[in-house]
Amino acid sequence: FFLPLSKRSAMDNAEIWVDYPMQVNMECFELFLQGHSENSTCLLRSDREKWPKNVILQDTKDQMHIFSLIETIMASPGSLSQHAVVSLPPDMQATVINRYYALDVALVKEALGRQLSSRLRKDLESIGDRIHVSAKSCRRQYDNLRRVFKFVEDQKGNLVQAVVSTFLLEESLAKMYVLVCLMSYHRLNLDKRKLARCTAEEFLVSAEQILQHWLLCTWPSSASFGPCGDDDCGLDVNKALFQDLKDWKQMVFQDPKKQESIRNVMKSEFPDRPKLDQILRNLFQVGAGLSSSKEFHNLFETVLEKLVEPLRERSWQLADVQHMFSHLPVCLGGLPWLSEEQRLRFMPAVSKLVAVVQVMVQQLF
Numbered sequence: 266f267f268l269p270l271s272k273r274s275a276m277d278n279a280e281i282w283v284d285y286p287m288q289v290n291m292e293c294f295e296l297f298l299q300g301h302s303e304n305s306t307c308l309l310r311s312d313r314e315k316w317p318k319n320v321i322l323q324d325t326k327d328q329m330h331i332f333s334l335i336e337t338i339m340a341s342p343g344s345l346s347q348h349a350v351v352s353l354p355p356d357m358q359a360t361v362i363n364r365y366y367a368l369d370v371a372l373v374k375e376a377l378g379r380q381l382s383s384r385l386r387k388d389l390e391s392i393g394d395r396i397h398v399s400a401k402s403c404r405r406q407y408d409n410l411r412r413v414f415k416f417v418e419d420q421k422g423n424l425v426q427a428v429v430s431t432f433l434l435e436e437s438l439a440k441m442y443v444l445v446c447l448m449s450y451h452r453l454n455l456d457k458r459k460l461a462r463c464t465a466e467e468f469l470v471s472a473e474q475i476l477q478h479w480l481l482c483t484w485p486s487s488a489s490f491g492p493c494g495d496d497d498c499g500l501d502v503n504k505a506l507f508q509d510l511k512d513w514k515q516m517v518f519q520d521p522k523k524q525e526s527i528r529n530v531m532k533s534e535f536p537d538r539p540k541l542d543q544i545l546r547n548l549f550q551v552g553a554g555l556s557s558s559k560e561f562h563n564l565f566e567t568v569l570e571k572l573v574e575p576l577r578e579r580s581w582q583l584a585d586v587q588h589m590f591s592h593l594p595v596c597l598g599g600l601p602w603l604s605e606e607q608r609l610r611f612m613p614a615v616s617k618l619v620a621v622v623q624v625m626v627q628q629l630f
Contacts, residue, residue: 267512287331287351287352287353288357289328289331289332289335289353289357289360289361290324290328291360291364291391292310292313293306293310293324293325293328293329293332294361295331295364295366296309297328297329297332298365298367298405299399299402300399300400300401300402301399303325303326303329304573305332306325306329307321307322307325310325317415318613331499332606335348335351335361335365336365338351338410339362339366340412342365342366342433342434343431343432343433345358345361345362346358352473358398358433359433361439362432362433363433363434363435365405365409366409366432366434366438366442367438368393368406368409368410368438368441368442368445368464369396369398369402369406370399370464370466371396371397371465372393372396372398372403372406372407372464373441373445373469374464374465374468375385375392375395375396376407376445376449377445377448377449377453377455377465377469377513378409378448378449378452378453378454378455378456379449379452380449380452381407381410381411381414381449385407386404386407389404389407390403403492409442410442410446410449411549413428413432413442413446414446414449414450415442416428416431416432417442417443417446417499417500418446418450418498418499419498419499420499421499422499424476424499424500425439425440425443426439427499428442428443440473441469443476444469444472444473444476445469446500447472447475447476447480447500448468448472450498450500451500451502451509451561451562452562453472453561453562453564453565454562454563454565454566455468455565457565457566458564459566459569459570460565460569460629461617463628463629467629468565468628471565471621471624471625471628473619474512474620474624474625475502475621477620478617478620478621479502479503479506479555479617479621480499480500480501480502480503481501481502481503481504482576483600488490498516504556506614506617507552507555507556508556509610509611509614510549510552510553510555510556510614510615510618511552511553511555511556511612512604512611513549513552513553513614513615514549514550514552514553515553516607516611517549518546520541520551522602523600523602524542526601527542527545527597527600528541528542530596530597530599530600531545531596534596535589535593538579538581538585538589540579541589543570543575544575544576544589545593547571547572547575548571548572548618548619548622550571550616550619550620551564551567551568551571551572551622552614552622554567564625565625565629568626568629571628572622572626573626573629573630574630577627577630583627583630586623586626586627586630587623590619590622590623590626591623592613593619594612594615594616594619597610597612597615
């Protein structure tokens with residue numbers, strides 16, 4: 266069992282600190298993270314453990330004192346290894362940090378696409394009641410999200426690795442933070458009844474594709490779109506990419522001969538799928554609208570209405586949808602009227618559009 270963290274002398278009221286590597290009772294720590302008080306933690310432990318009640322009481326007090334000290338350090342997790350008072354073994358440091366920064370999926374869904382503002386923080390108590398998470402736990406998770414968000418805003422390059430290095434989080438957890446920050450930064454609207462059935466995981470899978478393919482700083486510096494500028498945020502989208510998609514749509518759909526050429530190519534590749542040209546038109550309308558912040562804000566709803574629902578109405582199976590999207594860039598890249606200059610400009614953009622939308626359709630289908 267654990268030695269008491271401190272003892273007081275009855276004679277001089279001096280506080281004596283015992284210098285040893287602290288041990289965190291992870292079960293007790295989980296109760297602390299869930300928002301339990303010292304008293305409720307003692308009661309729960311008394312029901313589960315066979316130690317005398319006075320021993321459990323003393324140990325719980327000591328553990329809660331350790332947790333309070335740890336919490337003051339968690340704004341900068343890297344300082345935990347160098348802290349003069351809180352001395353934890355390295356493996357326990359990693360566990361404590363990742364558990365403190367863990368996110369409840371139910372709370373993540375509530376936060377997705379919403380601005381991480383003081384207004385949201387005021388709503389946490391009612392949100393917690395709805396998702397059965399304590400207000401204290403909700404506030405801790407919100408504050409962690411807000412802290413990481415402010416950090417990510419100033420970063421460029423590999424955002425996930427930046428969060429891993431700075432906050433010492435496991436990569437999967439760091440990625441979740443970056444994806445939540447991405448959706449919050451762009452205010453991606455999920456507040457539609459049609460989207461209510463989707464899970465947080467499904468939205469995050471789509472957001473990961475946006476992170477990989479549409480953000481400005483995920484493109485290599487040698488690409489035609491260029492590296493981040495001084496005024497760019499690591500969460501900014503590639504506006505040049507979106508402009509290319511807008512120009513591509515205008516070039517194709519203002520010329521009936523080009524439309525007919527695409528129609529013939531798609532009929533040849535998918536002979537049993539009539540009216541595929543309307544699906545393609547909708548796809549390129551989605552791409553062309555990305556340059557508008559309002560259209561980007563409603564991206565999930567637009568993909569659902571313009572692509573998922575029409576494909577369902579045509580009785581497409583998910584496997585057929587995947588087949589169509591996976592072959593689309595190759596089909597379009599082989600159009601006979603494309604010049605080499607046009608191919609080099611537009612096909613990378615079209616491929617990036619298809620890569621993201623394909624996954625979104627899969628998640629929403």
